[in-house]
Amino acid sequence: MTSSERRASFGNATEVFRKALTSLLIGAIAYAITNLTHQPQIWAITLSIFIAGVVLVVQFLVTFEERLKETSSVVKQHSTTIDQRSEQQSDTIKRLVERRFSEIHTVSELFGLIEESVLSNDIVIELLRNAADIDPTSPLCHAFAEAEIRRMSQFLRELNQGDATYNGEDRDWLLTLARNAHSSIDATSLPAVDAGAKGWDDGFWESDLGNRYLEAQRDAVQRGVNIRRVFVAREEDTAAYRSFLRMCQRQIGLNIKVRVLSPDEIPQTLRNVMIDFILFDGIVSYEVTPAVTVGTNVHPAIVNTRVVLRPEKVRQNAEHFEELWSAARPVRVDSSPEAAAS
Template sequence: MIALTRNPGTESDGSSVIRTAVLTIATGGVTFLITNGLNQPQGICIMLSILIGGIALMVRFLVDFEKRLAGVEQIEKDGMADMKKLVGDAFSEISEATALYGLIEASALQTDLVTQLVRNSTQISPTSPPIIYQFVQAKMKEMADFLKQLAEGGTVTYYGEDREWLLGLTRNATVSVDAISMAAVDHDLWNSEIGQRYLDAQRRAARDGRRVRRIFVLDEPAMADDPMLRRAYEEQQRMNIEVRMLDRQSVPTPLQVQVRDLILFDDILSYETTPTTNNPEQAQVAETRLVLTESRVKECALLFRELWDIAHEWRVEAPVPDHRNV
């Protein structure tokens, strides 16, 4: 305790004892010399020397005790302050954790899924391989930003061709899936792996009673003779998907600039893609957007209804009769 209370720069315990002893002896010796010089009896000289030396010893002891007691009190105050800070921080963290858990309980999402996500994320530590740790960190941040944008009803952008959003939204649509299919985006889509999975998700949605509609936009009238397009059209009709064709030249002028590749899910979310070029042979998906802005989604829904009304089913030219056979 003494070592803890002594301030830096003061003497050590050993030097303090030596100093006290020297001070006591010196005080007694000086007292003996003075009383002896005053021709006092020998017994009185010795008694006064012991008495005054003892008084000096007690004074020295009381001064050291006072210093050490002040040091102990200061340590106690510092300890109490640290303890209060630790307890306050702990209660603050507990309060924040309690509030967060309350939000999880009140969320529309399943509580066990959220807690499972948190529990599994704790299995990744900074001691994990750097590539895993950094990849998980990036995905968690991406998911946090994604949820934030969805919650705020904004727009989420994915640079490139997405597949998870497309398949997930189609599988989880509850009312309807309305799509405008542009040749610049959907060229050869139906023969690709993602196109087959997307089509299968639509088939299941239509089978379960959800409304699935598609408008094939023909950039040129000659595209109506495309056998691949005709096969895709008939195949989707057999899947109970409502399909119509739309000649872009028949679109009213005010709507010409609005025609674009998009999918409406339940009329509350718009899935839009932007091609790198309008040439179907060279086009790729430049970016994909999820739009939840209410005004924007309403515009997309209105656009689809207007285009659906002017679209038509596949027109098959009647064969010209051969009069020679008649």
């Protein structure tokens, strides 16, 4: 038995003793009073015992009522606590259910958008599944994947607005557009973008990206895509740089239509708005903005790359390309550079 239990037992015994002592005292007083009235002894004892018993019962009834009130108060407190907890749990469950229904509604809405989208449903669902399978125990992998998804989301939003921008030189957009073109690729090639520090021989077309781009164009030609390219270069440069002629010969060998245009022959209306751009299927304009170079033998740098879908801008570039194509001359690659440039 613990100390608290011993104290409680002792307290109960003391209370019973007090009640019994009080009853005996009242019974004694009643016995004394009946003796003073000269009642028979049997009546005096009986009345004393009766009064003492009544007093004892009344004391126990009073104690019982007090205990009943205490019990009622405790039960009421517990009931209030249970009600509060039940209400809190009910609110929690209600919020949880509402959130789940909201998530289900969001998911249903998203799947509805996927069904309505022109994109392949399987690709979008595959993206969601792959995102869900990312290892949650690798913080770096999780953060990297989340950043890439956020970047892709921003790209799709910008594309939907008609103009997406990539800071620096792009790689993936160019190759993806070339691999998915259906009818035509019309491109300009400016020295400020595609030439190198030493001219055309160490420029874009000799880089890994340039080679992969040519491979994508070769595949495009094989599936029926018409490719035209206008190189902007000075005639004396084309005659001097055999690398330029080899580059043209390589592209002509892939059935790419190539023409060259001297900067002096650029139409007057285009000289102040001349940019490096590529038109894919006449609906997407891929534009490159070069950085300003200071000094000689400096390799060109790219400030940003843009993919433009706005019809008025695409139409404007298409008109500019037709003007440049008409003003340019075909490149004939013969045995000598001079013949090639003639």
